Amino acid sequence: MVTIDKLVEKIEELPTPDFIVQKIMNVASDPNASAKELAEVIMMDASLSSKVLKLANSAYYGIPRKITVLNEAIMILGFKTVRNLAMSVFTYSSLFSGRSDGKVDRKKLWRHFIYVAVGSESLGEILGYPVKEELFINGLLHDIGKIALDVMSPEIVEAVYDITREKNLTFSKAEELLDIPPHTLIGGKISEKWGLPDMITQTIEGHHNPSMFIDSLNAEVVATVHIADVISNIMFPGDSLSFGKPKLSPDALNILSIRPGMMKRFVEKLRKKMKKAEEFLEM
Ligand SMILES: [Fe+2]
Numbered sequence: 127m128v129t130i131d132k133l134v135e136k137i138e139e140l141p142t143p144d145f146i147v148q149k150i151m152n153v154a155s156d157p158n159a160s161a162k163e164l165a166e167v168i169m170m171d172a173s174l175s176s177k178v179l180k181l182a183n184s185a186y187y188g189i190p191r192k193i194t195v196l197n198e199a200i201m202i203l204g205f206k207t208v209r210n211l212a213m214s215v216f217t218y219s220s221l222f223s224g225r226s227d228g229k230v231d232r233k234k235l236w237r238h239f240i241y242v243a244v245g246s247e248s249l250g251e252i253l254g255y256p257v258k259e260e261l262f263i264n265g266l267l268h269d270i271g272k273i274a275l276d277v278m279s280p281e282i283v284e285a286v287y288d289i290t291r292e293k294n295l296t297f298s299k300a301e302e303l304l305d306i307p308p309h310t311l312i313g314g315k316i317s318e319k320w321g322l323p324d325m326i327t328q329t330i331e332g333h334h335n336p337s338m339f340i341d342s343l344n345a346e347v348v349a350t351v352h353i354a355d356v357i358s359n360i361m362f363p364g365d366s367l368s369f370g371k372p373k374l375s376p377d378a379l380n381i382l383s384i385r386p387g388m389m390k391r392f393v394e395k396l397r398k399k400m401k402k403a404e405e406f407l408e409m
């Protein structure tokens with residue numbers, strides 16, 4: 127049986143965010159950095175800058191006039207949003223590089239990443255969370271362990287997918303049945319390896335069990351991504367290779383003081399934002 131240790135060894139072979147993406151993460155979280163600095167880092171990669179500009183001009187942000195230079199994108203959308211765009215471009219390209227002849231529909235998996243990012247941000251807006259951009263990136267990366275598993279051991283992912291589809295089970299339930307290391311753990315290791323902030327590592331590790339981090343400073347973020355993930359899985363069964371009925375954690379609802387009626391508002395908002403996020407699906 128595959129052990130977590132064996133998989134961790136393989137993690138070393140996975141793509142790391144390259145120098146530029148790493149630098150973008152650093153500059154964007156440095157409160158003293160200037161827009162010019164961030165623009166200069168992104169401009170080191172021509173294809174990255176053009177993709178970031180394309181997304182900055184997408185319907186999702188609804189900017190009335192065309193943004194043509196990066197400085198402007200940062201001024202209008204903010205550091206963290208531009209960082210999120212760069213991270214989206216990186217995650218997308220790492221998802222689509224490598225083999226794609228397996229059963230995993232990577233397009234749908236990508237759609238799941240985007241919808242959970244958009245969903246986390248939407249729920250944050252309803253709850254009045256102060257830094258909704260953080261929710262986007264946490265949602266975007268929550269299932270990174272699934273890509274890693276697919277790159278490292280496609281046969282495992284296929285075995286999981288066969289069970290989830292045939293028996294109508296969640297991905298996590300199939301991991302248990304097959305006794306394989308959970309994608310939450312693998313994803314957490316990758317997040318550490320990439321030097322991503324603790325908030326992102328905890329979200330990845332706790333998105334199916336937010337009670338794990340109930341006492342953490344990041345409890346709200348983990349709970350928000352959990353809810354966005356459950357709702358996305360209910361709305362689009364199979365996108366994340368998961369079927370069946372994912373359970374909504376009562377702790378997550380408590381952490382965020384979700385009141386009756388809020389979930390309905392959330393789903394309505396999410397549907398509207400999903401339509402606007404179409405450009406994120408094809409990059
Ligand atoms: Fe997951």
Ligand SMILES: [Fe+2]
Pocket residue numbers: 238242268269355366
């Ligand atoms: Fe997910």
